[in-house]
Amino acid sequence: MDIEPQSKGRGGTRTIDVMSAIRAKVAGRALGAGDRLPSIRSLATTMGVSPSTVVEAYDRLAAEGLIRARRGSGFYVSPTVTPPLALTEVEPRRDREVDPFWVSRQSLDTDDAVPKPGCGWLPPEWMPEAALRRATRGLARTDASVLTNYGSTSGSPALRRLLLTRLAEDEIEASVDRLMLTGSGTQATDLICRFLLRPGDTVLVDDPCYFNFRALLRAHQARIVSLPYTPSGPDITRFEEILAAERPRLYITNSALHNPTGATISLQTAHRLLTAAATHDLTIIEDDIFGDFEPERSPRLTALDGLNRVIRIGSFSKTLSASVRCGYIAGRADWIDHLVDLQVATSFGGPSPVATEIVAKVLAGGSYRKHMDELRQKLTRTRRDVARKLQALGIEPWLMPRGGFFLWCRLADGQDATAVARAALEEDVVLAPGNVFSVSQTASSFMRFNVAHMSDPRMWDVLRRALKAKPPGR
Template sequence: MRATNPSGKSGETLAENVAARLVAEIAAGNRSPGSKLPSIRNAARDYGVSKNTIVEAYDRLAASGHVIPKARSGFTVSKTAQTNGMRPKHVSEAVDIASLLNAQLEESFEIRVGDGRPPPAWTEESEIRRHLGFLGRGPSPGADGYGSAWGFPPLRQQIARRLGNQHIQATEKEILLTFGANHALDLVVRAFLAPGDVVLVDEPGYYPLFAKLKLAQVRVIGVRRLPDGPDVEDFTAKVSAERPKLFFTQSIGHNPTGGSISLSVAHSILTAAAKHNVTIVEDDPFADLSLVAPNRLATLDQLNHVISIGTFSKTLSASLRSGHIAGRADKIAALAELKMLTTVNSSGHVERLLHRLTSEGHYDRHLKRLAQRIEAAATRVHAALGRNGYSIFAGNGGGYYLYLLLPEGIDDIELARLGAKESIFIAPGSVFCIDKKSPMAAGIRINVSRAEDERFFDFLLRKLL
């Protein structure tokens, strides 16, 4: 008889749950290659299961290649040197940077406070399922062909109108549809950067971008992030000394700190960038939520020196991989050519569904509900953390995140490892930093939509105070 796990996924055995948790720990870098797994006795005690369950879990890990059984020595985490030895150094480093993404995709954690997205119930119930059926109701012209590399024209027109609501003037020819924001960033990196080029990024900032830049073999320099946006003095000094080609930043609802740029900082950043002919790539996943004053660089600049990236993945289902790039027509044309070479086109069916949702009012109704949920959750989480005297880096900046600064002597990676033992997924601050010794590395990203479980607050009380 299978021993099922009452707190895990439906139908999952205890052994499967333990194995999945260990895989997540390995993916997050909490168990390094060559390190020994706990003895069967100790693991049974740590995970609260029988020795037979641990034996089965370890056997599963051995079968999947995650660990290697050694006679009289137990089990050790598989060394990746053989695989990595076949990769160029920059590829291995890029994969290492993205380790948190592997952990985030792992579904075994019960409390996902470090996740980048809200719970499925916050987005999946946004009328998507009700409207999926329309795709099968009769053929749409061109729906079964490749379609244009630029993307479904009516959706591009709708996005242009929505950008207009943000006071960004863009035509259909200045908008390219993509498979989400990450695909958009990848296209920008490939199109406009060459090995050896210099770029500036927010620090802390969006770690999947760091991995893409490492893969492109460019030199990445962090710009200190403050609660009201990039540090103007730091940016001005580095843009003058380093002569970067691009500056990647997130102005609103910054990931991971949660802060948003002030109007004065936005003007100063644009002035310095224009002076040194630096193009700014502004990632704007929360553009449609309008939770804070929209001091967007793209609005102030009108896409002259700014490329704007948007996505539906943070506000609708992550499985609907669709986003867009807005910028000068010549830049968008170059990106469209690259997209055609690499992916031919994007998903016509998904784009038609999104056009229907955005043009018929369904999306706006969903956004209103989502914004109310975010504001309410942020208020409660801020209050709960404040009652215990924790230091929060920035106020609610219009997205899902806030950044908890750790007390002196607390290691963020160790805290994440301890959290994993209790099925709590924690996003350590050092993952978001270019300089692992940065003061901002001593923190954790908290997703307010997933942080109201009392077990998480109890964990913080036990580990931080």
């Protein structure tokens, strides 16, 4: 058999598509060692290619050793070791610009000097620096055991008691055994997923949603189903339909100042949602990480539910410090007990006592409340200013949020957010194109802007140039 330069021809590309799809299934563990591959005919139909393309792809994967033919019975994944869980390879041939991992790493690993209107946090000068320095100096004088010991498995009792008073603001009466501290808000969600999910379970998220929910659920090998998010919360009719048809194990959402849209759930939607959840025995994670940015507290799902089937998670990364890593989970006491076991097994101990001591010191001082008041006022002005400037470029906010630092915007007709983000990145500006947040990939004309990172005039120059970028011609 001649080796033709197949990958250049049209047929070659299709062969590579099929190979990528199979590799992705193995990497994502939808296919494990020894599992049978789809028949040639069925895969050809599914992928809309000819059977000979599938044969070629299978032959080449067999030559690489990934799969094996068994005479008369088809192809099987090689019975060697399970391949590692390479998350970026789970979905084949995606644009890097709309891959959740790629956007996270771009935002996190780019130098502080680079403008990051695509990132999900405030710049250092917006954070309570003086209070953090004061708390850190206090830490240097505290008991040696706080500086050296693991600390208790549920985390600092003092900080948990402070959190109880905040739950009480939502009229949730809880005791400390319904609260545990974690290494971060993401770790909180991750622990709950470990507790509740197994590979293949269905999880419901909003469309759009925080992109790291997708990354996290990929790590859990969950089946992700999404539903449209409206200005008053998730599309409740679709929600009821999906619960009946797909029976998801879990729904992850933000009730207030939803990421990326900035929308807040209405009381009626919340009530209908919880009624449907009860009928179908659905568990809900309410990620309240942006909650403190609201000018007045809107009704939370947990406030209606009383920490029964809704679990609240949160952290201090957005309002206090993302460096001092500390999140929390509030939920049913019996579940908290199991979640503490899981955290001990996977992290040995709760979050760092050094971290919880700093957070508790800042929260206990009166300065945190004052900082948040000022921050909310500053953000209200900044959202308005940035919205006006964006509108001048034909970029229209989907709604004006009650608080927070995100504007979810529609670009002018025909503009492709991924192409714009790609062009901006060539000039070292990290943007967050809509499809990063969209499981259904239907947000290509949207972009999330972080208004606190948009004071640099150079950033606006780059954005203006990038908006002229053409969408990819394929």
